[in-house]
Amino acid sequence: MRFRELKKNKKPAQIKESKKFVYAPYNYRVKAFITDMFMIYAPILYIITYVFMDGKDNFQSSQMAPFIGVALYGVIYAFLLSKFAQTPGKKAYEIKVLNSTNGENITFIKALFRFVAFLFTATTVLGLFLPFYRKDKKALHDLICGTIVVAVKS
Template structure:
């Protein structure tokens, strides 16, 4: 068989491209705010009032806020690795997946993504990157090779 014919056959057999709809930035922000109210606020309430005994003890402690963020990060990583969504992301039909295979990411990778998000939010520039990219990836998505996509109901 000639090379040209062989090349044409391989081009014809290629799988069709899957169209990916990237999550919009306003939806990502709304999902984050929803998660803060549904997951993070109850964690802080339990730590401050049930465990510490009041807001004054919580505010004077350095470990309490850190443990709240750590617990939130663990819950976030579990939800992202198992379902690809947190309650806020589910409300806005957003899913966090691997940018190549479009499959759920591992727990460790989801936790690293959370830590990278904290870094990204701290330096603000990391959260402004999506405005300049077609795939709307923030710094934590670039570092962890993930993407937030829209999913159908």
């Protein structure tokens, strides 16, 4: 505030506050993904293999079992992102997935679409290297879905 405005008892002009996000480091995102694979996906595969099928030989010969495992993992992943904006791995590394336009939690459908876009991004591999060249650290699936991965303020 300028002295002249203080002298005349004028209030300073209202300043719009925009939400500033602290982007999550890419190595935290990778570590969170690996943690989620061990905490969510590995138990799903174990249950499918040894509870619903007769063992690893039947699992390996089946084409439907891995698909069901990935689909179930995608639904659980999307539910956790839409409800809490975090998975167990993201919570461990204190990061959240938010809508880039308003900073709120994403919907279940958007989270599920983000998972499918991640599968596409992971198969092309180029989309996973995109965060190294962007200031906002967005991968290809984040750009497609309009999401952002931010560090949680402690």
